[in-house]
Amino acid sequence: MSTASSSWSTLIEELLESIFNCLEDSRDVFRCGLVCVSWRAVALKSYSKLIPCVLSSQRDEKTHTLFNIQTMETQKIQIPDYFPDIHCSTNYGWLIQFTEAGVDFNSDDDLPHKIHMLNLFSKAKVILPPTRNQIDKAATSTCPLNPECLVLVAYLCKYDYKLAFCKVGDENWTTLDRSYFVTEPQDCFLSVTWYKGKFYGVDADKRLFVCNLSSKMIELFCEEPFVIGFRFCETYLVESLFGELLLVFYYQRRQDIFKMYEFDFIAKKWYEVKNLRNQALFLSRDGSALSYIGNSKMVKRSCIIHFASRSYSFQCKYRHDLVVYDMETESFEFIPESTTIGFTEFYTHLIAPDLCH
Numbered sequence: 001m002s003t004a005s006s007s008w009s010t011l012i013e014e015l016l017e018s019i020f021n022c023l024e025d026s027r028d029v030f031r032c033g034l035v036c037v038s039w040r041a042v043a044l045k046s047y048s049k050l051i052p053c054v055l056s057s058q059r060d061e062k063t064h065t066l067f068n069i070q071t072m073e074t075q076k077i078q079i080p081d082y083f084p085d086i087h088c089s090t091n092y093g094w095l096i097q098f099t100e101a102g103v104d105f106n107s108d109d110d111l112p113h114k115i116h117m118l119n120l121f122s123k124a125k126v127i128l129p130p131t132r133n134q135i136d137k138a139a140t141s142t143c144p145l146n147p148e149c150l151v152l153v154a155y156l157c158k159y160d161y162k163l164a165f166c167k168v169g170d171e172n173w174t175t176l177d178r179s180y181f182v183t184e185p186q187d188c189f190l191s192v193t194w195y196k197g198k199f200y201g202v203d204a205d206k207r208l209f210v211c212n213l214s215s216k217m218i219e220l221f222c223e224e225p226f227v228i229g230f231r232f233c234e235t236y237l238v239e240s241l242f243g244e245l246l247l248v249f250y251y252q253r254r255q256d257i258f259k260m261y262e263f264d265f266i267a268k269k270w271y272e273v274k275n276l277r278n279q280a281l282f283l284s285r286d287g288s289a290l291s292y293i294g295n296s297k298m299v300k301r302s303c304i305i306h307f308a309s310r311s312y313s314f315q316c317k318y319r320h321d322l323v324v325y326d327m328e329t330e331s332f333e334f335i336p337e338s339t340t341i342g343f344t345e346f347y348t349h350l351i352a353p354d355l356c357h
Helices: 013-022 026-033 039-047
Strands: 052-054 063-068 072-076 085-088 095-100 113-118 125-131 135-140 151-156 163-169 174-180 191-195 198-202 208-212 219-220 235-241 243-250 258-264 269-272 281-284 289-293 303-311 318-328 331-334 346-349
Touching: 026 039, 085 346, 125 151, 125 163, 125 219, 125 318, 135 191, 151 191, 191 235, 198 235, 235 281, 235 289, 243 281, 289 331
Parallel strands: 174 219, 281 303
Antiparallel strands: 052 063, 052 346, 063 072, 085 095, 095 113, 113 125, 135 151, 151 163, 163 174, 191 198, 198 208, 208 219, 235 243, 243 258, 258 269, 281 289, 303 318, 318 331
């Protein structure tokens, strides 16, 4: 058999896809996608089936726990230059982290701090413009390795939340001005995401806004606010696998209560959604959300995987266990394997392999 005919890159696409679908660990599919161009194309077809992992970090510890929801396995890993109190994850499963320890955002030195995005699977880093502010939420327009990638961040600046954006490779952030009034500016950007060519977000009044990057303005897109009952709850904005813009409300005081809405861009109204079809949503404590195909015993169709906080000591300390909420039956169950990890800090993030579409 000649070398050309025996090349791994010439394997039948249907065979490769069948093999990739049998892999339980998303990291294995990611590694296969790096073999060659043809394997990467097949791996991209399985991208929506790649269940993200949960990164758990304890304060002042150099070793972190990576929990695979699909296989229920844990792994201890080390992350260079990792500072858990000053980073968040993005809608593409990348981490945003500062590259120096001991950053004090309350100091008067007014010095910018170096920052970058990190993919834990490929170890790829993308340098971002330095900032003087602590970033709480972030979203990207595509894979950060794409030179056209846009990055949007939300940060608190003197009791007022701000939004700023940059293009990968820019030297500075561009701050957006808000063109309308919000009742609580210190908590006005609850969730942000990229959807069909634009950055959208939800403010403290539960109204949908859009970022006009050309005019550098935050514009109110839908003036209809939600009822008061949704005010004190966690909020997640995410694009579904079917191209819908979804808004998820989670009541913090009742872990079994979720409400989901789909936005109608023609009527400019929100309509309640009762199921996710064959999708599974993953919600992170830092406000990021990822959508995947529910295709396993634990990660089922029409379910939401999220962190539920509960007290575990008389000192009012909290742990954050992974919970699966079934939208069709309106029931929930704890992932037993996650309770042994001890997500006792708030530093839990969803990370995912990114094959850079």
